[in-house]
Amino acid sequence: MIKRHRIQFPKDELTNINQDEAYFYLQGSGSDRKIRFHDYDEIYQIQGLYEQIFYDRLKCTSPTKVATILESAVKQSQDSFSELRVLDLGAGNGMVGEELKKHGISRLVGVDIISEAYEATIRDRPGVYDAYYVEDFTKLGPERRDELIAWQFDCMVTVAALGFGDIPTKAFVEAFNLIKNGGWVAFNIKDTFFDISDESGFSTMIRELIFAKHVDIYCIERYRHRLSIEGKPLFYFAIAGRKNSDFPV
Structure with missing residues (x-):
């Protein structure tokens, strides 16, 4: 216990x-x-x-929500959800990977910047990932990039790691560009990041990603991510769509 x-x-x-x-x-x-x-x-x-x-x-629901919305998006196509080759960016201690496994994903690779995340995954959820990289995607070398390309990812998932400096904009773009055109992306972001008054680099990048048609949105849903320490709901958007083209680095 x-x-x-x-x-x-x-x-x-x-x-x-x-x-x-x-x-x-x-x-x-x-x-x-x-x-x-x-x-x-x-x-x-x-x-x-x-x-x-x-x-x-704090009643976080995001791993379940993002996995569910990704599955709903893929069901609108002819693709097989269970056959996706998924890159879990900011994989942490493997909770998102575990949820994706429950939904039938068979090929899954995790990435996080800190070794403690990898060690927690091995300790608590061994066998969830086919591979797990401890890597800074803002400093990705050519050999490691080639190794990741060899996985032939056609899906990227990132949950509760965007917009607060956990995953920098450059790291997100690097991972996004590893996904083949026609592949899938699913992520969540705080609802305020869609506000036009937010001029942060991440918020600007997300709006350009969507409105410049690098991604065709299949599903978007506002939901309660979790409670704050005061017990107030924190709302996020869960987004899933199909990649059209790489994002300019």
């Missing part, structure tokens, strides 16, 4: 904490340890902590 952890969310100054600045206290061993939500390297090292925070306490 996986150990349950004693977790406390901060009670003061909640209104001043942005989503990417949220943190919690891990209690025990005589003192409280403050950990940011985005300190994945620390969280993944403690078995069951990620799942307890984001799925048990």
Whole structure:
């Protein structure tokens, strides 16, 4: 049985904490340890902590939602969902890969920038991925790029990792361009990233990706990604579509 952890969310100054600045206290061993939500390297090292925070306490639904919307998109075509060769960008501890397996995906490769994510996947979900790379896609060398191209990916999935600096724009574009034209992409983004007033590089890239027709959108749905630490719903868009062309680097 996986150990349950004693977790406390901060009670003061909640209104001043942005989503990417949220943190919690891990209690025990005589003192409280403050950990940011985005300190994945620390969280993944403690078995069951990620799942307890984001799925048990904050009710995250995104792996299920993105896998479902991808399957719905592919069903609108003649392609076989189970035969897709999927690149899971920002694979983390393998929860998205596990969900894709439940939906019938057979060929699956994970990528994350931190070794702790890979180690957590091997510890908690061995066998989910056919391969798992610890790689910085902003510095992808020619040999590793050729190795990834050899997988002949026709689908890319990335969940809850876009727009807050977890996956830089350049890394997303690098992964997107590994997918063959006519392949599939599925991802989720915070609903505010579609706001025209958001001029961040990531928000601009996503709008250009869609409106410049690099992707034909098959499914898009606004949904509750998870709860905030105050218990308020955080809304995201889940998007799935078919790639038309590479994105300019």
